Amino acid sequence: MFQVADPIIRLMGLDKAFGSQAVLKGVNLDIERGKITTIIGGSGSGKSVLVKHIIGLLKPDAGQILYEGTDMVSLRPRALSEIRRNFGMLFQHSALFDSMDVEQNIAFPLEEHTKKSRREILSIVKEKLSLLELEGIERKTPSELSGGMRKRVALARAIVLNPQVIIYDEPTTGLDPIMTYNVDQMIKGAQEKLKVTSIVISHDMASTFRISDYIAMLYEGRIIEFGPPDAILSSNKEEVQRFLAASSLPPRAIVASGGEV
Amino acid sequence: MLRAVINFLDELGRIVLMFFQVLYWSFRPPFRFGLFMRSMEFVGVGSLFIIILTGSFTGAVMALQGIYAFGILEMEAMVGGSVALALARELSPVLAALMVTGRVGSSMATEIGTMRVTEQIDAMETLAVNPIQYLIVPRVWATTIMLPALCVIFTFVGMVGCYLVAVVWFQVDYGLFMAYIKSFMGSEDIINGVIKASVFGTGLSVIGCYKGYTADGGARGVGAATTTAVVLASVMIFVLDYLLTAMMF
Ligand SMILES: Nc1ncnc2c1ncn2[C@@H]1O[C@H](COP(=O)(O)OP(=O)(O)OP(=O)(O)O)[C@@H](O)[C@H]1O
Ligand SMILES: [Mg+2]
Numbered sequence: 001m002f003q004v005a006d007p008i009i010r011l012m013g014l015d016k017a018f019g020s021q022a023v024l025k026g027v028n029l030d031i032e033r034g035k036i037t038t039i040i041g042g043s044g045s046g047k048s049v050l051v052k053h054i055i056g057l058l059k060p061d062a063g064q065i066l067y068e069g070t071d072m073v074s075l076r077p078r079a080l081s082e083i084r085r086n087f088g089m090l091f092q093h094s095a096l097f098d099s100m101d102v103e104q105n106i107a108f109p110l111e112e113h114t115k116k117s118r119r120e121i122l123s124i125v126k127e128k129l130s131l132l133e134l135e136g137i138e139r140k141t142p143s144e145l146s147g148g149m150r151k152r153v154a155l156a157r158a159i160v161l162n163p164q165v166i167i168y169d170e171p172t173t174g175l176d177p178i179m180t181y182n183v184d185q186m187i188k189g190a191q192e193k194l195k196v197t198s199i200v201i202s203h204d205m206a207s208t209f210r211i212s213d214y215i216a217m218l219y220e221g222r223i224i225e226f227g228p229p230d231a232i233l234s235s236n237k238e239e240v241q242r243f244l245a246a247s248s249l250p251p252r253a254i255v256a257s258g259g260e261v
Numbered sequence: 262m263l264r265a266v267i268n269f270l271d272e273l274g275r276i277v278l279m280f281f282q283v284l285y286w287s288f289r290p291p292f293r294f295g296l297f298m299r300s301m302e303f304v305g306v307g308s309l310f311i312i313i314l315t316g317s318f319t320g321a322v323m324a325l326q327g328i329y330a331f332g333i334l335e336m337e338a339m340v341g342g343s344v345a346l347a348l349a350r351e352l353s354p355v356l357a358a359l360m361v362t363g364r365v366g367s368s369m370a371t372e373i374g375t376m377r378v379t380e381q382i383d384a385m386e387t388l389a390v391n392p393i394q395y396l397i398v399p400r401v402w403a404t405t406i407m408l409p410a411l412c413v414i415f416t417f418v419g420m421v422g423c424y425l426v427a428v429v430w431f432q433v434d435y436g437l438f439m440a441y442i443k444s445f446m447g448s449e450d451i452i453n454g455v456i457k458a459s460v461f462g463t464g465l466s467v468i469g470c471y472k473g474y475t476a477d478g479g480a481r482g483v484g485a486a487t488t489t490a491v492v493l494a495s496v497m498i499f500v501l502d503y504l505l506t507a508m509m510f
Contacts, residue, residue, distance in 0.1 A: 077391075084386070098379070112291075112390050
């Protein structure tokens with residue numbers, strides 16, 4: 001399978017079972033520094049479980065997770081917490097703090113980890129909100145927002161500290177096409193301008209092929225295909241082809257048009 | 262049967278472990294004074310009304326029972342002293358702790374449990390904030406400090422209830438009523454009651470937070486966590502009450 005030149009994260013032989021249900025069965029995956037890697041795969045195939053291992057929320061039954069060469073699995077909580085400052089994660093179901101309003105949610109990482117003044121923090125929050133077209137909702141609580149708005153607030157919270165690695169678990173699910181395009185541009189922009197390493201989970205094949213540098217397909221607990229979008233399109237694996245054929249937009253056409261829909 | 266015992270001991274061990282984790286994270290910066298004050302307000306001010314209500318009725322009913330009992334001996338005036346003693350040593354810490362379990366312990370389990378099943382605790386961890394330090398430490402300290410205060414208030418309003426029944430209603434002599442209180446009660450009775458209350462406060466809040474923190478399985482899981490938290494904390498109060506009483510008196 002495809003080898004990346006400069007991996008920032010390496011997953012080696014990850015096994016994870018919940019009770020008798022084996023979800024990951026020897027996952028090997030390298031994440032290239034400063035690039036966008038998208039993980040695709042069927043619903044329930046274990047994509048969310050996989051990325052939760054990367055950020056240390058779940059411990060594998062076996063295998064290693066190397067971040068810049070250090071094994072995250074055996075780290076003590078405090079050291080893990082140090083490393084996590086380099087990470088941002090957007091949860092599939094947003095996971096906003098529901099006892100806080102939008103402004104407090106986005107300000108939370110800044111208040112915890114920076115010495116910025118209240119004024120600076122508020123102006124950063126405002127800037128992030130306007131970037132995501134969410135002006136004027138500072139005082140609303142998460143329960144007063146639509147699903148798509150929640151997702152964007154969670155996105156703002158995940159990126160507000162400018163982490164080196166951002167994990168997006170379905171960043172565009174539930175967003176309208178224009179907003180999807182904007183979020184795609186944001187992910188792409190962060191990678192191009194700030195050299196952010198991005199790990200994206202997506203069911204949206206159009207945007208996957210638009211933004212990804214690498215695509216990995218998770219199937220039955222293993223990464224069965226990995227490489228640049230072209231390599232995925234021309235994969236000879238039946239499961240990959242079946243997955244692509246079922247997606248609504250024919251991927252070849254998108255790549256051929258240079259990524260513009 | 263054996264399985265159940267082992268599971269119970271396992272759970273108990275985990276709760277004790279949680280207690281030590283709370284201690285560990287209590288003395289490490291950052292100190293979350295704002296969250297602590299908010300918890301104090303929730304536990305203390307929030308429980309004030311229910312404590313005053315239950316306290317005054319407890320004192321009043323104890324007085325009523327006492328009047329009949331002491332009436333047989335024509336010693337009605339002793340009722341104040343005996344009620345004061347019972348309240349300070351036993352009833353105030355236990356009943357106040359039970360009321361706070363119902364109100365505060367359950368809400369801690371629900372709140373933290375909801376955060377757990379909606380991945381808010383995971384999110385907090387990914388933001389490199391320790392959830393035990395952020396969520397649990399302030400709640401445990403607030404309950405540990407506030408429950409003794411509520412216990413003293415419980416005793417005080419209980420005595421007001423007792424006074425109303427005995428002196429105002431049953432015309433017990435006020436001077437004798439007070440004299441017996443003073444001769445029966447020592448400061449160590451109050452102090453011991455207060456110590457009990459703070460131990461109960463630590464216990465019930467650690468249990469409530471622990472059950473929430475380890476909840477899983479959606480709304481039903483949170484409900485189950487809340488129920489077991491209340492049951493476990495109530496049992497803990499009675500067991501510890503026995504042990505502490507055996508040690509102190
Ligand atoms: N905490 C858990 N306890 C038990 N089983 C779990 C847990 N988390 C996930 N699973 C199981 O692991 C499997 C993979 O779940 P996961 O959430 O990773 O799927 P996914 O690939 O992200 O799916 P989707 O695309 O629908 O989000 C599922 O079968 C799920 O039931
Ligand atoms: Mg998922």
